[in-house]
Every structure is written in C-alpha cells, then in structure tokens.
Amino acid sequence: MESLTDLTAHELTDLMGKGETSAEEVTRAALDVVDRTNGELNSFLTVCPDQAIADAREVDAARARGQQLGPLAGVPVAVKDVLVTKGIRTTAGSQILDNFVPPYDATVVRKLRDAGAIIIGKTNMDEFAMGSSNENSSYGPVRNPWDLTRVAGGSSGGSAAAVAGGQAVLGIGTDTGGSIRLPASFCGLVAIKPTYGRVSRYGLIAYASSLDQVGPMTRDVRDAALLLEAISGHDPADTTSLDTPAEFSSGLSAGVRGLRLGVVRELFGEGIDPAVAARTRSAIDQLVSLGAEVQECSLPSFEYALAAYYVIAPCEASSNL
Amino acid sequence: MAVSRDEVIYIAELARIALPDDEIPFLQEELSSILAEVQKMQQLDTDNVIPTSHVIPRSNVFREDVVTDGLAADAVLQMAPQHERSFSRVPSILGMGNDGIAD
Numbered sequence: 001m002e003s004l005t006d007l008t009a010h011e012l013t014d015l016m017g018k019g020e021t022s023a024e025e026v027t028r029a030a031l032d033v034v035d036r037t038n039g040e041l042n043s044f045l046t047v048c049p050d051q052a053i054a055d056a057r058e059v060d061a062a063r064a065r066g067q068q069l070g071p072l073a074g075v076p077v078a079v080k081d082v083l084v085t086k087g088i089r090t091t092a093g094s095q096i097l098d099n100f101v102p103p104y105d106a107t108v109v110r111k112l113r114d115a116g117a118i119i120i121g122k123t124n125m126d127e128f129a130m131g132s133s134n135e136n137s138s139y140g141p142v143r144n145p146w147d148l149t150r151v152a153g154g155s156s157g158g159s160a161a162a163v164a165g166g167q168a169v170l171g172i173g174t175d176t177g178g179s180i181r182l183p184a185s186f187c188g189l190v191a192i193k194p195t196y197g198r199v200s201r202y203g204l205i206a207y208a209s210s211l212d213q214v215g216p217m218t219r220d221v222r223d224a225a226l227l228l229e230a231i232s233g234h235d236p237a238d239t240t241s242l243d244t245p246a247e248f249s250s251g252l253s254a255g256v257r258g259l260r261l262g263v264v265r266e267l268f269g270e271g272i273d274p275a276v277a278a279r280t281r282s283a284i285d286q287l288v289s290l291g292a293e294v295q296e297c298s299l300p301s302f303e304y305a306l307a308a309y310y311v312i313a314p315c316e317a318s319s320n321l
Numbered sequence: 322m323a324v325s326r327d328e329v330i331y332i333a334e335l336a337r338i339a340l341p342d343d344e345i346p347f348l349q350e351e352l353s354s355i356l357a358e359v360q361k362m363q364q365l366d367t368d369n370v371i372p373t374s375h376v377i378p379r380s381n382v383f384r385e386d387v388v389t390d391g392l393a394a395d396a397v398l399q400m401a402p403q404h405e406r407s408f409s410r411v412p413s414i415l416g417m418g419n420d421g422i423a424d
Contacts, residue, residue, distance in 0.1 A: 101399075101400065104392060197379070210376075236384060239379070240375075240377075242377065304361065304362060307358040307359070307361040308362060310355055310358040310359070
C-alpha cells in the first residue's frame with residue numbers, strides 16, 4: 001500500500017474510529033497524491049487544499065469532543081465539476097464557465113458535507129457532460145491511471161481517474177447515457193447510475209433533465225452503498241426526487257442466493273466484442289454458482305434505445321443550455 | 322447527406338457559434354447521422370403507446386404558499402459580467418437580423 005488513500009472509505013472510517021489515523025492525515029495523503037500525479041492524469045480542474053485541511057481538522061476536533069460524526073467523516077471525495085460548489089470554481093469542463101464561482105452548493109454537495117466527507121476538488125469531465133471518453137473537455141483529456149496511453153472514459157473521467165489513481169477515496173459522477181458506468185468500467189471501479197429520482201439534481205448543471213442522475217464511483221461495493229445512502233433522498237428543491245427509503249449497506253452480506261436475474265438477449269446481439277461477451281457470461285456463471293437464478297428475457301424495444309436517446313438528450317440539452 | 326451546407330451555417334448562427342468553412346463538411350455528416358437516428362424512431366407505429374411525460378409515479382408536486390429563504394440578489398448577481406439594479410445585462414438575442422443589428 002503506497003498511500004492511505006488506497007484504502008476504502010469503510011476501512012478508513014474504521015481506522016479513524018480506532019484513532020489509528022486522522023481525517024487530517026488522510027486528507028494530506030490525498031492532496032499529496034494529487035500533487036504528484038495530477039499533471040499526468042489531468043483529473044482535477046480545481047483543488048482546494050486549504051479548505052480540505054480545515055474541514056478535516058474540524059472532523060478531528062469534533063471526534064475529540066465526542067460528537068456524533070457522519071458516515072463518511074474524514075474521507076476525501078472528488079466531485080465532478082458539473083455540480084455547483086459554493087465559493088469553489090465550477091466549469092462543467094467548459095471555457096465558458098472558466099471563471100464561474102457558484103453562490104450555492106448542490107444538494108449532493110451539501111449532503112456530502114453533512115456526512116463529513118472532505119471535498120478535495122472538482123474533477124475534469126467532457127464539456128457539459130457531453131462525451132464518453134473525456135477527450136471532449138476544454139481542459140484537456142483525462143488519462144487512465146492503469147495505462148496513461150488510454151482514455152479514462154467519460155464524461156465522469158476525472159472522478160474515475162481520481163479514485164482509481166488514489167487521489168481520492170470516493171468519487172461523485174453523473175450519468176445521462178453512460179457517463180458514470182463507462183469511465184468506472186474503464187478505470188476498474190464499482191459505480192452505480194441510480195434509479196431516476198433517487199438522488200437530487202438540484203445544483204447539477206443539466207444535460208438532459210429526464211435522464212441525468214448523480215451517483216457514486218468507488219473501489220468496492222460497500223463504499224458504493226455507503227456513498228449512495230449519503231447522497232440519496234427526497235429534496236423539495238428537486239420535485240423529480242423520490243421519497244423512498246435509501247438503505248443499501250445492511251443487505252450486502254446477504255449474498256445473491258435466490259436472487260432472480262434477467263439477462264437481456266438483445267444485449268448480446270450484433271456488435272458485441274467476443275471478449276466482453278465471454279467476460280459477462282463468466283460473471284453470470286459466477287453469480288449462478290453463488291445461488292442466483294438466471295432467466296433469459298427479451299426486450300425488443302432495446303433496438304430503438306439509442307435512437308430514442310439521440311432524440312431526447314439533444315432536445316433537452318438545447319433547451320437547458 | 323440529409324443536412325445541407327446552408328442548414329449547417331443557419332444552425333451555427335442560431336447557436337451563435339463561429340464556424341470556420343473547413344468544419345462544415347464534418348458537421349454535415351455529424352448532424353445527418355443524428356437525423357438518421359430520429360428517422361429510425363419515426364418508422365415505429367406508436368398508435369397504441371400512451372404519451373409518457375414521466376417514467377416514475379410522480380404527479381404535480383406542491384408546497385405551502387409561504388415565503389422561504391432564497392438566494393439574495395447580490396449573491397446571484399456576483400457572477401454577472403454586467404448588471405443593472407437587480408437585473409443581469411446580456412447581449413440582445415431576439416429581433417436580430419443576420420447583420421447582428423436589432424430590427
């Protein structure tokens with residue numbers, strides 16, 4: 001292990017709880033990795049070292065006073081530059097917003113702070129979230145920490161590279177047509193595009209309002225569950241947000257025995273890379289060996305999914321922007 | 322190609338994006354391929370499909386008609402390059418002919 005930031009959020013909160021490390025130590029470790037590697041990854045557009053250390057010190061002080069701390073207390077998080085942060089420059093990956101400093105925090109940002117997470121900076125992204133390789137940023141491409149000659153994926157490439165590269169422990173991305181899932185896949189992370197309405201979009205610079213969602217990008221399933229819990233919930237400022245319970249971590253140890261999974265026939269159709277198909281099948285086999293039930297199903301409307309996306313998304317974007 | 326040179330130029334004008342001549346053919350192709358996707362959708366028979374405005378069960382959301390906290394005007398105007406009283410000043414968009422002068 002080269003850095004404290006190579007650990008997961010749940011491992012770190014455990015160590016901090018036992019007094020074996022501190023929020024300030026973890027935060028400094030993160031900032032140190034950013035300092036050493038951001039030049040080559042180009043994952044962060046704005047770094048806030050002073051504020052991050054101050055926030056970390058507050059977490060440590062609160063812990064010393066015996067106060068109740070949030071579930072992510074002291075954990076460094078990278079936030080995609082598409083969410084507004086009060087007093088911290090927010091560009092959406094665009095020169096148009098190069099000097100834009102928002103006067104308010106997005107709800108997700110507020111929830112991260114309430115959970116005690118330490119926001120260390122804002123990450124690079126395809127401009128206005130339009131792209132799938134993070135090569136479409138006004139601030140240069142993001143490189144994949146696993147292989148600097150490869151892309152990190154997009155549009156949440158900065159957050160993906162930050163977490164995969166040990167610059168941050170948790171990442172926040174957004175997904176309209178794959179922008180969390182794709183870079184997470186390229187960078188070897190666990191990530192979720194939540195069900196629409198799960199996470200508030202208040203303060204999210206919109207791409208397609210009926211498709212956009214904010215979600216976690218992490219190194220393991222437990223961290224993804226913890227982070228999604230922290231950012232989920234009904235928000236009066238976003239009337240499309242749902243008022244349903246968001247509890248994901250308690251069920252993790254239950255495993256997949258008896259879980260019924262549908263495998264969509266059309267997703268293995270024309271154009272799929274044989275290596276990808278093989279890997280997916282072996283993952284399905286593994287789930288079956290762990291007790292899941294698999295059933296093949298057909299969703300013929302999938303044939304029109306991409307076309308529908310290319311009607312809805314640009315139309316909504318042209319209205320939003 | 323479905324989209325003509327003139328159409329690309331017109332769209333660029335509407336979007337207020339400066340367009341060098343050599344970028345037009347590329348954009349013609351790009352815009353045409355998006356229209357091809359739209360055409361794919363138009364082939365479908367949607368007579369029996371109910372128009373969908375929202376995919377999750379959510380209907381009109383109301384709140385009590387009371388004054389709550391909002392952002393103060395000066396906080397909002399902080400980022401406006403120009404402002405007048407509590408209004409943000411922007412270049413005129415509507416009523417402009419091709420020469421950029423208001424009608």
